[in-house]
Amino acid sequence: MLPVNAGFWVIVGLIVLGTFTILSLMAKLYRKVGPNQALIVYGLGGTRVFSGRGALVWPMVQSARELSLELMSFDVAPQQDLYTKQGVGVTVEAVAQIKVKSDHESILTAAEQFLSKSPEEREGLIRLVMEGHLRGIVGQLTVESIVKDPETISQSMRNTCAEDLNKMGLDIVSFTIREIRDKNEYIVNMGKPDIARIKKDADIAAAEALRDTEVKRAAAMRDAAVAKAMADQERVTAETASLAKQAEAQRDLDVKRADYETVVKKQKAQADKSYDIETQVQQQRVVAESVRVLRVEKEEQIKVQEAGSSRREKELAATVLKPAEAERRRIETLAEAEKARLVREAEGHAEAARTEGAAGADVIRLRGTAEAEIILAKGQSEAEAMKVKAAAFHEYNQAAVLDKLLTGMPEMVRAMAEPLSKVDRITIVSTGDGHGAGASKI
Template identity: 30%
Template sequence: MDFGTGTVIFIILAVLAAVAVLFGIVAFIYVRRRYKTARSNEALIITGPNLGDPEKDNRIFQDENGRSMKIIRGGGQRLKFFQTSTPVDLNSFQIKLTTPKVYTSQGVPVVADAIASVKIADSLDGIANYAEQFLGKKDTEIEEEVSKVLGTNLRAILSKLSVEMINNDRESFSHQVQDIAQVELDNMGFTITSFGLDDLRDADEENGYLENLGRPRIAEIRKKADMAESDAEKETRMYKAKNDQEAQQEENTRSTTVSQSQKERDIKEAEFKRETERARAQSEQAYQLEQARLNQEVTEEEMQVQFIERQRQVTLEQEEQKRRKAQADADAYDIKAKAEAEAEKARIDGEAEASIQRAEGLAQAEVIREKGRAEQRRKSSWPKRWRNTAKQQSWK
């Protein structure tokens, strides 16, 4: 094989490869564009030929005219030739309703405002009903038709009830409207997720039925509020008075306790002072007694010394007289001398005797006098009350 033939073959293979790649890309794009998925808040409505057997696939719905559709929820589907898919939004939408003048069962003209949240039904049957009736319509057209159904049922329930029943139990009223309207909306493929009566008012302002309807209740509530307020004020005053009384009692108790404590302290101080004074008096009295005893002992010792001195003087005088007598006896050898000596001796003896007696009398008088002085000094040192007691005893 020459070089030219190899080149031709290489070029042919390259072209075939490029064609194959291009075909693959085209096929991928085609399959990618034909494969449809349904998001969590969506449903796919597939129409066209070759949808499948309705008896084997419950996602396929067919009407009496032979028209069929396939509904996909939460998955994907590859579309075949001549098949189309339409996404359906399953999110809820809100509808505000305002009724014209409606007469209640009592003949009272009222106007009601309500708010409803509506969405396409989650069931395949509901989605199929929606697709048959509303697929391809604008959202405003769909909301208008749903509003008519809700408004009609709202007015129907209003006309069957009294104003008091509607106003006093709005929850029950809302449930009645929702239950009746849901029957019709099921056939349309919708579900009411919530319904509430927003406002109920008089159709004629001069009528004032609803306003007057609340006056007795308002008056009763005001009365109860005033009574409750009065009771609360009464309880507050009673509670405050009770607290004041308890506080006063506690204050009195505290004052009594303080007074009692002060009294006990004063008594203890008085007792301590009395004991102190008594102890001090006893101490002073003991001191004075001891001092008087010591003074008396000193006086007695001094008197004893004086008495001994007197006795010594008397003894010395006696010795002197004895010496004189002995001398006189020695010198008188003769009668005259002896007589004279005897006379002298008699005289000396008489003088000595007299002197001795006089000395003894003076000593005894001195001792008695000194004892009297000591006794007088001892009594003068006694406390006054003792001296009085001593005088009384001396008088006795």
């Protein structure tokens, strides 16, 4: 059983070894390149191009070479001077970027031209072609155009070299002029007028800039001075307003203080006045009370006097007024009776006259006469009565006046003497006019 198993594993090992050997051999035969290279396979099956991929290259029947598709950059700087249209010799240094085109035909063409050459040999061939074209292009231009417009040379080089490089499977990516110079200082002298003009313009611009700067500086200083003056004016105005406000506040404070002092003094004066008034009122009340006491005493005296006067008046009325009044009433009654008699007689005569038709005027005349006589009689009776009454009142007034005069005499004497009781002393001064002066004159 064991020998069988050993033979199986030997066979398996041989198969694995053979497979590994075959894979290793195939790996060696498989050639691959990146996208920046082209693999040129030639031999059995013809020429084939592979870029960015791989292929099997069978030994003895096929060969393969790699062709770089990367950008080639090199200087184009002829050692001899290039003469311009003006006959001025100049040296032109440029930089060119060349690469193999990516299409199949161009790669095959480049392989035909450069597959067996080194990169240095390849760049030398391309440089010779480009220097020849550069010489022809510079011969058609002036120094001024070359210096001022180098892009013209670059564009002309791209257009002129394109056909020749296309035949080599190449493409010119860019051509740039790096430097242009000459041994006779033509380019240097050519720029001097412009340099002088530019320098002059620069000096003028600098002078104008300095002038503008000075003008702006002066304007700024003026504006600063004006702003400062305005600020000072505003500051003075603000200070003046502040002082005015302070003065107004002080004035208002003084006015309020004066008002408060006035109110305090007024209230104090009112209090003092109220005290004085209250004192006077109390004094007046005392005086009024004294006066009231005196008035009560006087009223009692007057009542006593009025009682005596009433008694005397009643006596006078009983003795004089009542008889006079009775006499007056008697006369009035007689007058009324006479009036009634006369009226009846006048009415009787009037009736008789109306009856007769001729006594109207007599009735009126008699009535008027009767009324006149009645009024006369009545007036005479009233006059007699008034005379009696007047005589009675005359007697009464004399007695009443005399009684009041005698009764009020002490008060009058007291009132007249009261001012003299307040006199401290009396000084008698003689004027010297001859008239005597003494206590008897007081």
